Amino acid sequence: MPINFSFNNNILKIILSSSPVRRDFTDILKLASNYKNIAQLKLDLSHTDYIRSQDITGLISLKKIIAENGVQLLLTNVKEGVYQLLELMDLLPYFNIGIDYSSFSCDELLAFFSDPDAAQQVSDYIAQNYSSALQVKLYELLNNNDPIYKEWAILTMGKAHDTGMISHIREALNHDASNVVRAAAIVTGWLNDSCSKEKLYELLKSNFIDVVSAAAISIALMANDADPERLKKLLASNDERIRMIGINCLGLINDEHSYNILYKHFLKEHSETVRANVVKTLSFFHEKELGKFFVSLLEDSSTKVQEAAVNALIRIRATDKIKYLIKKVTDKNVWVGYFATKALGALCKDAYCADTLIKHYDHVRLQIKLAILDSLGKIGIDCSDFLYSLLEDTNYDIRKEALNALSLINKEKALAAAYNLLEKDDNWLVRIKAVDIIGSYKPDGFLNLLKKRLYADNNKYVKQKILEYLENYV
C-alpha cells in the first residue's frame, strides 16, 4: 500500500512504500478511480529501494490503463536501484521520470545543498516555496561552519527576497571562504543594499575572480551616475578576466557615460577576446549608428572580432547592412562565413538573399552549407525544390537541415518528406526531425503512424520523442 497520497490541482500524488508489489499498483488504480479530473498521477519513489522485476508489470499496466483515460504518469525521486531495473528491462523510454522536491522534509531539502548537481535546483525550489519552517532552517545554516551550506543559504534567501537577513549578508561579505563572500556580494545587489556598495568596491581587489565578478555585478545593479567612472578602473587591469568583468558591467548599466567609456576602450584594447567582448557589449546599446562601425570590423585582423561584429549586426537589426554580410558568406575563415550566413537568416526576408545563398551552396564548405539551409528556412521564401533535392544527400545533417527548412516553408512537402524519411532514413537524427514535423503538424492518422514507428524503430531517442508526442496528445 502507498505510504501517503494527496490530490491538488488535478494531480494525484502517491508516495510508494519501500518495496511495492503488483497488488499495490492495482490498489492505486482503485484509489485513482475515486477522483474526477485527474490530469496527472505522480508516483513518488523516494522511499522505494527495490521493485522485483515481476512486480514492474503492475507499474506498466497502471501506466497503460491511466493513459487510456487521458492521465499522465510521472515517476519522481527514483532511486538508483530502481532506475537500474528500469534500464535493465529497457523501460526507461516508456516512463517520464523527474524530481519532486515537495516530497522531502526541510532537513532533507537542505541536505541537497551538499550535492553540487542538485543544489541549484533545490535552492530555486525552496525560494519559490519559501515557508517559515524553511526560513528558520536557513537562518540556522547561516550560522553553520560549512561554507557550502552557508553559501546556499545566502543565495536561497536572496532569491526569496528575505530582506530580514541583510545584517547576515553584510557580515558574510567579510567571511574567509570566497564562495560565501561571492554569494553575499551578488545577493547584496539583488536586495539593493546600497549601504554595502563601498564594501563591494573593496572586494573588486579580491584575489578571487568570482568574488570580483559578483561585486562588480552588484555595483552595476545599484549603479548611480558616478559608478561608470569608478568601474572604468577595471578596464585598466592587467588581468583580461577583470577587464571582461568591467566591460560586462558597463554594458549592464547601459547609460551614455558607459557607452563612451566602452567605445574609447575598444580603440586601445589589444586582446582579441576582450575586443570581441567590447563589440558584443556595444551592440547592447542598440545604437543604429554603430552599424557602420560594426561593418568596418568585418575586416578586422581577428576572426573573433569579425564573428562578434556579425552577431552585433544581428543584435542591432542592421537590415541595411545585408550586402556586407553576403560578402562574408565566402570568407576564408569557415566560422566567420558560418556566422555571416546565419546572420542573413536572422535579418533577411527577401528572395534576393535566398537566391544568393542557393547560388553559393555548391561552392562552400559543409559547415556553411548547413548554415545556408538553416537560413533558408528562416528567410521563408519558397525554395522547396532545392531543399527537396537535398533529402538524399549523403550527409545526415544536410538531410536533417533540409527537412527542417522545408517544414518552415512548405507544410505539405515537408510532411510527405517526413513520412518517407521516418520510414527509410538510416540516421536517428533525421528520423527525430521527421517525428517532430509529424507531431507538430498532426496530420490525420498521425497517432497510429507514430505508434507503429514506436515499435519498429530501434533507436531509444526516436522512441522517446515519439512517446512525448503520444503522451501529450492523450
Place this chain on the structure above:
Amino acid sequence: MLEIVDNGKTKIIYIGGTFNFEVGLELKEKIGEYMHHNTLFVISFKDISFINSSGIRELLDLHRILASNGIKLHLCELSEDINELFSFTGLDNVFKIYSDETSALE
C-alpha cells in the same frame, strides 16, 4: 508604452521600448492600483528592446513588494539579449521566467 490587460485574478502587462528607471516607476504605480485584487501579475517582454540596471532595480523592488504581499510575478517572452542579462546577474534564478504567455499564466 504600458498596457494592462485583465485575465481574471491575473493582470498581464505589456511594455514597449526600453525598460528603464522611468518605466519601472510607472509600472510600480500602475501595479500598486491593482495589487490587492490580483494573485498574479505577468509582464510580457515581447516588445521590450532592452532593460538596463536601473530598470532591473525597479523590477526587483516590484518583486519584493509583491512577494511580501503573497502575490506572484511572472516574466515572459524575454528576448535573447535580456535573457543573457538575467543570466549574467543571476536574476534568472530570482524571477520566474517563461518562454511564452500561456505558460506564464498557468
Place this chain on the structure above:
Amino acid sequence: MFESNIIKINDDEFFELIDIIYKFSGLTFKNSKKYLLEYKLSGILNEKNFASFKDYIYFLKYPTFNKAEIKQLINSVSINETYFFREKSQIDHVVNNIIPALVKNGKKRFRIWSAACSSGEEVYSILMSLNEAGLLNRYNFEVLGTDINSNTIAKAIKGEYNKNSFRGEQNSFISKYFTEKNSLYYIRDDIKKLTAFHTINLFEPHIKHMIGKVDIIFCRNLLIYFDLEGKKKITEIFFDILDDNGILLLGHAETLSRVSECYLLSNFKGGSLYTKVRNKMG
C-alpha cells in the same frame, strides 16, 4: 550560476550531445540533467560566439571530430565538485577497521585507488586520516588517484586548494596539513609524495596494467554517470584489479544491485561496502 549567459539546449541537441559524450567517454546524462549541461557548457559556447548548441555540435563534428575540443567538452562535463573528507564515515571505517584488520593478518603494504579522484581531495583525505590514526609511518601506503578530467588531475598534482574544499574543518587541522599563501592552501610535501595521479579513462584497454593490483578502491559518485552496460564493465575491471577480498566503496546513493554478483555487500555504521568474492559467480 551567473556571470555567463546560459544557453538553452533543445531535445534534439541534448540527445546528440549526450550521444557524443557517451561515445568519447562512456558517461551518460539523464534527461533530468539537461540543465547541468547548459550550466557546464554555456561558458564554452559564449567564448566561441555560439548562440546555440547546434552551432557547437557542428563545431565539434566538422570537418572531422575535433579531438582537442572533445577533450575540453569531456573535461567540462566531468567536473565533479568535491571536498576534503566527503562521506567521512567511509574513510573512517577503512582507516579504523579495515586496515587494522588486514594488519592483524600480517599485511604491511597497502595500495589504495581513488578511481574518480577529481582534484585530489579524496586521496589526500585518505592519507591525512591514515596519519591521524598513526598508521602512515608504520606501514607502507601508496594512494593512487585517477580521473578522466586532465584539468582536475593537474590540480590534484599541484595540491593547491581554496577554502571551498574545506567544509567546516578546524583551522588547527588545516594548518597541520597545509601551508597557506594568499588565501590558497598547499598540502604538505610528505603527504604529497605518497600519491600518484594520472588522467585515465576507465575504459582504456590497458588499464589493468596501468593500475596494477590494489587492496581498496574508492569509486564514489561515478557509477551514476554510466548506463547499466558501463556500470557492468567498470565493476568487472575493478574485480580484476582488486586483490582477493579487496574492498570497493561507492557513493551512498549507488548500488551494485543488478550490476554485478561478484561482490558481497556489507553494512557498517554510516555506510556500506562491497567485498570481492573469490570466484566470479554465474
